[in-house]
Amino acid sequence: MSGQFIVAIVGGLQQGSTIVLIAMGLVLAFRATETFSFAHGQMMVLPAFIASALQTSGASLAASLAVALAASTGLAVAFQILVLQKTINQPVFVGTIATLGFAAILNGILGAAFPGDRNYELHIPGMPDQLIELYGARIRVSVLVVAIASLLIAAGVYAILRWTHLGVKLTAVGQDALVASQGGIRVRRLHALTWGIVAILAACAGVAQAATSGVGSSSAALGLLAFPALILGGLTSIEGTIVAGLLIGVLQQFVSSYVGGDKVDLVTYVVLLMVIMVRPDGVFGIKNVSRA
Amino acid sequence: MKGLRLRGQDGATASVFKDGALGSTTVSGRVLPAGTVLVLATAFVVTTADSNNVYLYCTALFACVGALSLGLLMGTAGQVSIGNSAFLAVGAFVGMWASRAGLPLPAALLVATVAAGLAGVLVGLPALRIQGLYLALATLAAHFIVLYFITEYQKSAVGSVGFLITPALSSGGLDQQQRYWAWIMTAVVVACLAGVAALQRGKMGRVLGFMKEHEHVSACLGIDSRRYKLLVFVLSSAAIGFQGSLMPYFSGTLSVDTFSLDLAIAYIAMIMIGGTGNIFGPVIGAFVVVIMPTLIPDVLGAFVVNDRAANLAPPLSQIAYGVLIIVMITRSSDGISGMLRYVNPQSWFISSRATKGSN
Numbered sequence: 001m002s003g004q005f006i007v008a009i010v011g012g013l014q015q016g017s018t019i020v021l022i023a024m025g026l027v028l029a030f031r032a033t034e035t036f037s038f039a040h041g042q043m044m045v046l047p048a049f050i051a052s053a054l055q056t057s058g059a060s061l062a063a064s065l066a067v068a069l070a071a072s073t074g075l076a077v078a079f080q081i082l083v084l085q086k087t088i089n090q091p092v093f094v095g096t097i098a099t100l101g102f103a104a105i106l107n108g109i110l111g112a113a114f115p116g117d118r119n120y121e122l123h124i125p126g127m128p129d130q131l132i133e134l135y136g137a138r139i140r141v142s143v144l145v146v147a148i149a150s151l152l153i154a155a156g157v158y159a160i161l162r163w164t165h166l167g168v169k170l171t172a173v174g175q176d177a178l179v180a181s182q183g184g185i186r187v188r189r190l191h192a193l194t195w196g197i198v199a200i201l202a203a204c205a206g207v208a209q210a211a212t213s214g215v216g217s218s219s220a221a222l223g224l225l226a227f228p229a230l231i232l233g234g235l236t237s238i239e240g241t242i243v244a245g246l247l248i249g250v251l252q253q254f255v256s257s258y259v260g261g262d263k264v265d266l267v268t269y270v271v272l273l274m275v276i277m278v279r280p281d282g283v284f285g286i287k288n289v290s291r292a
Numbered sequence: 293m294k295g296l297r298l299r300g301q302d303g304a305t306a307s308v309f310k311d312g313a314l315g316s317t318t319v320s321g322r323v324l325p326a327g328t329v330l331v332l333a334t335a336f337v338v339t340t341a342d343s344n345n346v347y348l349y350c351t352a353l354f355a356c357v358g359a360l361s362l363g364l365l366m367g368t369a370g371q372v373s374i375g376n377s378a379f380l381a382v383g384a385f386v387g388m389w390a391s392r393a394g395l396p397l398p399a400a401l402l403v404a405t406v407a408a409g410l411a412g413v414l415v416g417l418p419a420l421r422i423q424g425l426y427l428a429l430a431t432l433a434a435h436f437i438v439l440y441f442i443t444e445y446q447k448s449a450v451g452s453v454g455f456l457i458t459p460a461l462s463s464g465g466l467d468q469q470q471r472y473w474a475w476i477m478t479a480v481v482v483a484c485l486a487g488v489a490a491l492q493r494g495k496m497g498r499v500l501g502f503m504k505e506h507e508h509v510s511a512c513l514g515i516d517s518r519r520y521k522l523l524v525f526v527l528s529s530a531a532i533g534f535q536g537s538l539m540p541y542f543s544g545t546l547s548v549d550t551f552s553l554d555l556a557i558a559y560i561a562m563i564m565i566g567g568t569g570n571i572f573g574p575v576i577g578a579f580v581v582v583i584m585p586t587l588i589p590d591v592l593g594a595f596v597v598n599d600r601a602a603n604l605a606p607p608l609s610q611i612a613y614g615v616l617i618i619v620m621i622t623r624s625s626d627g628i629s630g631m632l633r634y635v636n637p638q639s640w641f642i643s644s645r646a647t648k649g650s651n
């Protein structure tokens with residue numbers, strides 16, 4: 001096996017693990033409020049920017065991450081309570097458009113607070129920066145660390161959703177809010193909580209992205225590049241999302257390493273169109289897509 | 293406020309009937325007032341405003357075409373498209389390609405319009421088979437796919453600066469040229485208004501309206517909603533493509549950088565701000581979204597030192613229309629035209645008790 005192949009595989013799994021975190025957030029947001037969240041990229045980048053700015057001004061990593069997480073989670077929950085809950089009973093597209101508005105606001109905040117002419121970095125102490133040899137390929141250890149950490153977080157969230165009382169309640173609300181509310185579940189509170197978890201997942205993805213390729217507003221595009229994984233995974237299935245996210249990540253790395261970095265967007269979105277055309281309910285999803 | 297919200301709950305139903313209740317239901321009855329307002333506004337702007345403001349007014353009129361198309365799609369088919377920017381780009385670049393290949397201007401515009409319509413078929417065909425908001429994702433995909441190809445074309449044809457052409461109608465000088473454009477675009481927008489009104493009034497509009505209200509019933513009646521959804525999407529794509537094909541002849545430049553995702557979202561903002569219940573809603577939205585960013589530096593200049601103001605203006609205008617979208621969503625069921633619906637001119641002259649039954 002050639003070195004390029006190994007690098008593409010490992011890099012792809014790392015990219016894929018970040019996409020898994022993003023797509024899990026998108027799935028949760030979709031299950032809770034039936035909105036495609038177009039603000040996810042901004043929700044990724046915002047905490048990374050805040051954390052790096054605080055760190056540059058002298059705060060410790062833990063403190064800056066905590067502040068950043070609190071800020072972005074608070075914003076997301078406030079958005080859910082103040083805006084998305086008002087879109088119930090309105091046409092279905094209103095919630096999705098609200099996330100577009102939210103994205104525009106966050107974009108504006110990012111642009112005003114963190115002008116593009118400065119460099120931002122998130123320095124993670126203890127992150128190894130040496131290279132290792134793997135089947136003849138030289139790979140940065142930090143890439144492996146970030147990939148494993150992301151997958152552990154994803155597995156943790158999966159475990160919470162699958163085996164805890166809270167997770168079962170979240171699933172119930174996602175499947176049928178009305179029935180769940182009759183079972184004594186506080187639907188609104190859980191929806192707000194879901195958006196909190198969505199924000200935390202987005203922040204994790206943003207930090208993972210920042211740790212491997214720096215802090216930049218261009219990372220927000222990754223929030224949109226994860227949509228093929230969301231649809232391929234079947235919109236509602238967490239397991240499917242994990243597999244699909246890794247697949248899409250590997251595909252993107254292979255395209256960028258063998259075909260050219262400028263074709264990553266093209267291939268990813270062609271895949272999205274193809275999935276919508278051929279398997280709109282994804283590979284792992286419950287078959288509940290109805291054709292109009 | 294409470295009453296407003298309750299009325300808003302059945303916003304879709306209200307919009308179908310209220311439009312009729314407020315004015316005439318015939319096509320000409322709905323287009324004439326809007327068209328008259330527009331023509332008077334153009335006459336006023338052309339005679340009084342300076343060249344900068346005429347340019348801004350023309351830009352807003354251009355945006356009206358895209359906004360009316362998107363409003364038709366969202367208002368009748370209930371679908372969101374993030375593809376305005378992509379279809380504009382298809383129209384602009386195919387038109388440029390055709391005129392560079394030697395086609396005369398009208399033929400180039402026609403080719404561009406048809407190409408944008410065909411792109412609409414390609415994107416709409418898979419996405420509109422399925423219920424839900426898949427069109428939003430498909431048009432998102434289309435945006436980046438189109439962006440890739442036009443970037444490649446621009447790189448191979450002229451390089452990263454973009455195309456520079458002599459604007460049409462430039463013989464009479466800059467001022468005169470922009471006045472001509474203002475009148476041309478007024479005609480185009482009035483034609484679009486008439487087209488939208490005719491489509492909403494025609495079979496397609498009624499079928500889609502019925503389908504939005506009673507999805508299962510319409511299926512039982514054997515209505516093939518996919519055909520109508522696709523038709524409205526293709527028509528709106530073609531209109532946006534026409535707008536795109538005209539744009540370079542107005543501004544004199546054409547570059548990939550114009551067609552960002554933010555532009556597509558700005559069009560959605562126009563619809564959310566203007567609303568779709570009234571035929572004039574998208575026009576109002578287009579004017580608000582186009583003109584607002586130009587006011588922000590002035591407002592800002594009053595508070596901040598000039599240097600910072602220039603940097604802050606673009607992000608602040610983004611925040612402003614993000615906030616406007618959200619305010620419209622939470623406070624009105626249908627943007628500004630939804631708010632206007634509760635303004636009842638009759639009640640200004642007759643006591644409120646007398647008009648209660650009529651509205």
